[in-house]
Amino acid sequence: MPIEVILPKVDMDMASGTISRWLVKDGDKVSKGATIFEIETDKSTMEVESPGDGTIGQISAREGAVVPVGVAVAFIFGEGEDANAIRLPNAPLRTEAPKPVSAPAPIIAPVAGDSSKPRATPLARRIARERGLDLATISGSGPRGRIRADDVQAHVKLAPPPIAENADLIPIDNMRRTIAERLVFSKITVPHFYLAASCDVEKLLKLRAEFNAIADLPKLSLNDFIIKALALALQQVPEANASWTDQGILRHRTVDVSVAVAVEGGLFTPVVRAAETKSVGQIAAEVKDLAARAKERRLQPSDYAGGSTTLSNLGMYGVESFAAIINPPQATILAVGAATRRPVVAGEELRVGSRMDCTLSCDHRVVDGAVGARLLGAFRGLIEEPFRLLV
Numbered sequence: 001m002p003i004e005v006i007l008p009k010v011d012m013d014m015a016s017g018t019i020s021r022w023l024v025k026d027g028d029k030v031s032k033g034a035t036i037f038e039i040e041t042d043k044s045t046m047e048v049e050s051p052g053d054g055t056i057g058q059i060s061a062r063e064g065a066v067v068p069v070g071v072a073v074a075f076i077f078g079e080g081e082d083a084n085a086i087r088l089p090n091a092p093l094r095t096e097a098p099k100p101v102s103a104p105a106p107i108i109a110p111v112a113g114d115s116s117k118p119r120a121t122p123l124a125r126r127i128a129r130e131r132g133l134d135l136a137t138i139s140g141s142g143p144r145g146r147i148r149a150d151d152v153q154a155h156v157k158l159a160p161p162p163i164a165e166n167a168d169l170i171p172i173d174n175m176r177r178t179i180a181e182r183l184v185f186s187k188i189t190v191p192h193f194y195l196a197a198s199c200d201v202e203k204l205l206k207l208r209a210e211f212n213a214i215a216d217l218p219k220l221s222l223n224d225f226i227i228k229a230l231a232l233a234l235q236q237v238p239e240a241n242a243s244w245t246d247q248g249i250l251r252h253r254t255v256d257v258s259v260a261v262a263v264e265g266g267l268f269t270p271v272v273r274a275a276e277t278k279s280v281g282q283i284a285a286e287v288k289d290l291a292a293r294a295k296e297r298r299l300q301p302s303d304y305a306g307g308s309t310t311l312s313n314l315g316m317y318g319v320e321s322f323a324a325i326i327n328p329p330q331a332t333i334l335a336v337g338a339a340t341r342r343p344v345v346a347g348e349e350l351r352v353g354s355r356m357d358c359t360l361s362c363d364h365r366v367v368d369g370a371v372g373a374r375l376l377g378a379f380r381g382l383i384e385e386p387f388r389l390l391v
Contacts, residue, residue, distance in 0.1 A: 002081060003052040005074040007039065007067045010046050011301045016068045017041050018174060019061050026057050030076060037073075041174060044299040054078045066174075120147035127152045175266040183325050190244075191364040194323050195376050201339045201356045204386040217281070222339065223259075223313050224284040228389045230311055230334055231255040231275035233378035240375045241308050243329040244365050250329075258307035258327065259287055261294040268294040269327060271307045280389060315339060321357040331366035332375070335359045356383070 007017055017039040024036045030050040037048050050056075054076040061073040118135040120128070124147045128135050131152075138155045140147035172180075204225060212219050234241040234255045243250040255276045258269040270290035272283055293299050309331075312324040315338035324335040337357040344353040358379070362372040382388055 002075040002077050003054065004072040005036065005048075005051060005056070005076060006070055006072050007061075008048060009069045010039070011041055011305075014041055014069055016066050016174075017046075018066050019063055019073065020045060021063055022059065024056050026059050028056050030054065030056050039067075040297070044301075045297045050076065052076050054081075118147060119145060121149060123149040124152050131156060173265060179266050182327070186325050186328050190326050190328060192326060192361050193364050193369065193372070195360045195362065195369075195372050196321070197358050197360075197376050197380050199356045199358060199380045199383045200344075201354045201383060204383055205339065205354055207386045218284055220280055220284050222315070223311075223336075224280050224287065225386060225389055226313065226334075226336055226383070227257050227259065227272060227275055227283050227287070227311055228278075228280050229379055229382040229386075230309065231257055231272075232382055232389065233375055234309060234332075235276045236378045237371060237375040239371050240332055240362075240367050242331055242366050243308065244331060244363060245329065249366055252308040254308075256306055256308045258304070258310040258330070259290070260310060260312040260324075261291045263295050263297070268299060268304060269307065269310055270294055270299055270303045271305070273306075309333065311336065315356070321359065323359045324361055326361050326363055328363075331363040332372075333361045334379070335361065 007019075010017075018041075019037055020040040021038045022036070023038070024030060030036055030053065032050055032052050034050045035047045036050045036056065039046050039048060056074055056076055059074040061067050061071075067073055118138075119140065119142075120135050121142070125135065127133075127149055128138070128147075133152065133155065135147055138147050138151055139145075141151050142148045201222075204222070208220055208222060208225065211217060238251065241252045241255055243252070254274040256271050256273045257275045258271050261268050261270060270293075272278070272286055272290075275283060278286070290299070290303060293303070307327070307330060310324070310327050310333040312333060313336040314322060315336055318338055320337040320340060322335050322337065324333045326333050335358065339354050339356040341352055342355055343350055344355065346353070358376070360372055360376045360379075362369075367375075
């Protein structure tokens, strides 16, 4: 029997993926384990390997197509099996020669009846026809995704206004859609509260400069010290190193710091695991590697899964202060601004000093005000006495 080549689930939250590139075409010989196509999720680009030996055929999803997880996108035929004569559940009968992979072919989903026609009730079809709506753009809430009349009505209410002549409509890719969905979910369901503090970074800037003056040591960024300080602070205040679940509050045994990395079109949050156990130098090397692979969209699911808190630093963009949105199910996120020179009061004197503003966003279901204050205080103490970060 032919072997199905399905779109695999490479991430726990993944429901679909975009086929970014085919490395084979109909009629090519393939070996088990060889890369045959690449998929793009909202987090990364992944290679998909052949599940068997034989001849690939009946490729049904073109490059750029969005395919649900588990749907067959091609088949591998063994010796003596005719790819054009065998009719498979998810593929049309072919009597002509195989077409090039770039030929526009529809995705064939495993549903009963015509795969090319959306399932909808007669009333839903009539409303859509009267309003000039394409049913393919409407999500169905009925059994097996069937579109009902209220789905069409809801779509009408949510439909965007007409595009102005002097504006461009930018398609929403998987990453931007996931960011939008998660942040809207966070703001709707997570009761945020915010705590702010200004940290004296005179000693930290001096310590960093001394480290970076040593030629044979890797250069350290201010962010590397901040990650270490946040990890140690959460170790000191373990009540805040937690996540909300329906079953109970999950208290994490290690401090896994998600670090926001900006990329074209969005951001990733790869995780520095057990950051409280690592030196600042180890953290620096790990973050450099993760950030480079994030910008190339080559992160693996294990690189960004989990995390018990997040650090978002916009100081390098000149931002002095901001508040960040919590990344569920985490209970905290620390927003860090630029270290700037400003007037400060020292005793009875006014002088110029270096200060860095930080804002801690907390999930009030997990972290109470006093616990959040202790966490931010512990963080500020470590930043202002940075030699403690080297112990």
